[in-house]
Amino acid sequence: MLGRGRQLHDVTDHVREFDDFFRTNCPRLVGQAYVYTGVLAEAQDLAHESLTRAWERWGVVRQYDDPAAWTRKVLRNLATSEWRRAEVRRTKSRPPVDIEGPDVEALALAQALKLLPTTQRHAVVLHDAIGIPVADVARELDVPEGTVRSWLSRGRKILARELGLDDDYEGGAQHG
């Protein structure tokens, strides 16, 4: 049928491989995107688009040293690009995720993050939000580790000021 039998074995392997990659990385990508956007549906869209880009060229991406780092980079670019609104659509209807009201804490964080220079913002999100080690953050952003540590410290102080997190701050979710 259509002379495509030779491709089926590779395709099946790649599908299985991508499934594993997806399961491992999707939650962290959505988490990363949620910090950037503060809007759950937007975060899901960004993660979805990033994973779609990976799938779109999985035959190449799978051979990279760190496909997850590549996908995170795509997500970072998407998060700082206006292009994200013009991207692919999910095939299933979006569930009414935000119908209970906005996540005030997430929105405030996303807003505050926009005050940081782009690379500093990415460093803070990669390390503090999704737990990428400093050395890996440095590699992903192509800067020395010392620079990352400096960005983290400066970025947190700016965020603390913008979020009003003083010494009396008790933490705790402010959802709803």
Add this chain to the structure above:
Amino acid sequence: MVDAEEEHVRRVMERVAARGAASADQLTPDTVRRTRRAADPSRSNTATSRRQWMVAGLTVAAAVALLALLLPNLLADNPTVVGHAKAPNSMKMQLVDSSTSPFASVGGGPQTGNLLCATVTVCYADESSGSTMTGSGIERTDDGGATWRPTAALPDHAALAWPLSCPSAEVCLGTVSPLDGLSDLPLGSLHIVRTETGGASWVIHAVALPAGIALPTISQLSCPTAELCIAQVTGAVAGAAPAAPGANAPAAGAFMVTTDGGTTWHDEGAPSDLASTIFFTFHCDADGSCIGLAPTGSAQDPSTETVLAVRTTGVGAPWTTASYPMPFGLGILIMACGDSRHCIMAFPTDNGLKMDVAATTDGGLHWLIATEPSSWPTIAISLSCADGLNCFLSAADSTSTGGYADPLIEATHDGGSSWTPITLPDVDGGPLALVFPLSCPVPAGCIGVGATPQEFNPPRSAQPPKPGSLPVNGERVIVSNLKGSQTDS
């Protein structure tokens, strides 16, 4: 040394990320594999996103400066025959000399994933602004994309949502999201909006709720005339519980028809499992014949993959299905129909490293598949058909950073048998990254939305906005090969 203040920030970030990660189960590998680009502007959920951004009061936008320079043809001046036939169900593909005008930049335009050109001069698109909505949420151009203006606000604080269908320049019908909590319309209700004045005013009509469907939404809408519209309404089976915790409730759907421009609607009575299909494209002709296309099967077992066509020959006629075996391979599949019998789809092959095109002339009963010329990019981006014979495909290559490059527009004027490259302009001294979306109202060509490479790889030196500053509306490069067309349809 991390002081307490910094630790508080870390805890906030961890909490927010964890809440986001907890929602990741709403995505699955299959939804990624079954992602489709908006092959034609018939369906999307962009409006929902926009409204959520309005609630959030957030936006990320940057102006894209526009300097259109039409450079010499980037593509081969003397294209050669590079396609090859695949017997028995294949078609011969060849590049031929172009008789279609090259694309040129016509101005800046909306930051949109949805574009619908009703004529060579009149198009509608999602509004650019992310934080404020000055009208219905849809912008309109009257000059082929050079300038855009908002259309009038809808009654009841409603926002216009795609799908949008415009049988003429002045008559358009669209939908209002039933899940949009900002409008005065009750949740769970179903409405369409209609303009007969090119968006200067809108009227909302209620759509009768199909029986047995909870949380109904209009997934597809096709209005071949000002009076006749066919809508696909999808939702969940009313009262049905998910098969397992965390699973979606069983899907249900119905085809609703109006023959009086949207005032009254009736259920076409199609089997719910047909009508709940997630179509990649949906098209109806003026005689009421319709076709919806969707891939089925599992990418994990490509031998199960088929392209499903759900069809009717007219209002009141039964809806039937045709299924054709077609392993789609890795990557993105896009589909578009020029009429209810002629459709084209583009899909990846060779593990996503190439692209194939297939065409049907009998409403999906049979498909002819062709291998793309080796000069083509690997990723199909957008596909739009003016009619059964004349279609345009936007494609591009993927870059190592997840962006796009080397865009290409190809035209067919014989239903997909032969393809002609059309020149794209450079912008800001360099080539575009891609054109998405593309909308082709006439056989002569299309209007599209181009993006620069910077869209996908923002400069590291980009400065953050100043506190309190207003977001800048995003802009795109509107490209068209219809400039100078004298005949508007």
